[in-house]
Amino acid sequence: MKKPLLAVCAALALAGAGAPAAVAAPAPAAQATGFAGTVALSNCSGSVVRLPATQDDDPALVLSNGHCLETGLPAAGQVIVDQPSSRTFGLLNAAGTRVATLRASKVAYATMTDTDVSLYQLTSTYQQIRASYGIEALQLDAARPAAGTPISVVSGYWKRIYTCAVDGFAYRLKEGEWTWKDSVRYTAACDTVGGTSGSPVVNTATGRVVAVNNTGNEDGGRCTVNNPCEVAADGTVTVRRGINYAQQTYGIVPCVGTDNKVDLSRSGCALPKP
Template sequence: MTRRLLGAILPATAAFALVSAMPAAAETAAVDFAGAVALSNCSGSVVRTASAAADDPALVLTNGHCLEEGFPEAGEVIVDQPSARTFSLLNADGSGPIGELRANRLEYATMTGTDAALYRLDVSYTQIEQSYGIKALELAARPEEGAAISVVSGYWQKIYSCSVDGFVHELREADWTWQDSIRYTPECDTIGGTSGSPIVDNASGKVVGVNNTGNESGERCTMNNPCEVDEQGNVTVRHGRNYGQQTHQIPGCLTAGSRIDLNQAGCELPKPSSLLKSLVRP
């Protein structure tokens, strides 16, 4: 997990030079960098639901472990916090940033059940499109096994192409546990800085998950070495394999104005409770 999180954003020219030396990923002609963003330590994307209004504040999706203040604890759910975080918006060909976006709220973040964070920006979807010609990526339903996907890293300005290899009942890493995680085929050999990248379904161009971790050295259930646990409690370690988390739960928790309502009927995101430490403040 931390192998995908870097301390400071590289200059755009350095990052692009590094990727330019790599061969172009196959089967990604329909997927580009439009909507991708770079954080100081991670990747992310501007996302929307199918029902979002054009004048709603835009949202940026990344990982819960990409927060500037550090990893949320196991069981911690953070809701509606002030934020002034900035994001570098990429142009469609990924050759460099074309503008800076700024958050005014951290709407939601957790590393419990999933590994996701949603920032609400101080501009709307329409304003981003008018200023930069970039449309937000739409959040879609749960992906299908075998689907061709692209992991689009705004940090590295690189697209990884592979398929959904399967789903993991529980993925455990150090103190954290995630449910129904997405396992990639080996071609998506994601690296540090790709945390928070959108997982894009190649056929639809929609976001079906968020990239978050991989087993680096073959250890069992330790930091940077997640393990798979099935319904019977059997543990499997897949050295070198990488994973993402589901995002299909998010639309059911969003309301008008790009606000999270965890009490809304149909909302399946982890919620603060007597068993979940929460940092909910006015």
């Protein structure tokens, strides 16, 4: 996993969530898309997102990683729903300037089982965010991305954009006690670092979010924390040192219903349940 910033100070863990202030920010990368709608967390990146059926007066949602939760990493098999939260997020405009502080009312959903995702419900609606700051939310794509899709990983924490393509998919991605399904594997150009955890992965052809950045193999280790391995359907294990990964987000779409509420009982929803 891209480590949360506090963990970087204690131990170089979790590959996409952040680095302490003493660590120099990465050099700027080419920008294929802007930062509008992305957010900076205290230890990670994220984005304000909406779904195809979302209404303007719905409470807005922020997408990040399960391992970016302020309460710590969920255990394997743990699913969190409707947990009160007052976490704040720095909202960025297209140029990467922080224009507002948004506040959560709850963690609507979070897990590190099968995927690595958190969805925070905000105290603001999409309409209020647009009216106050001129910022539109990013839209989640309801379709699975294909290999070769051009993508941008947009980090609100570092204010950096990585551009590459979907190299392929890992049937299972195993890291420490956690296992994720059908993970996106980047081509080598997306060399994401600590602090980029939770960044939206945007299809640059459509502008829609297709995944959320979460981890990478740092040292060539085999299936350990910071060194995920790919496990094929036949059990074959492959280690790709220096390669980074994301978790697909199209599976979130069927699980969000009226008033932007996460409803795990909805038809077609396959997210893990408590």
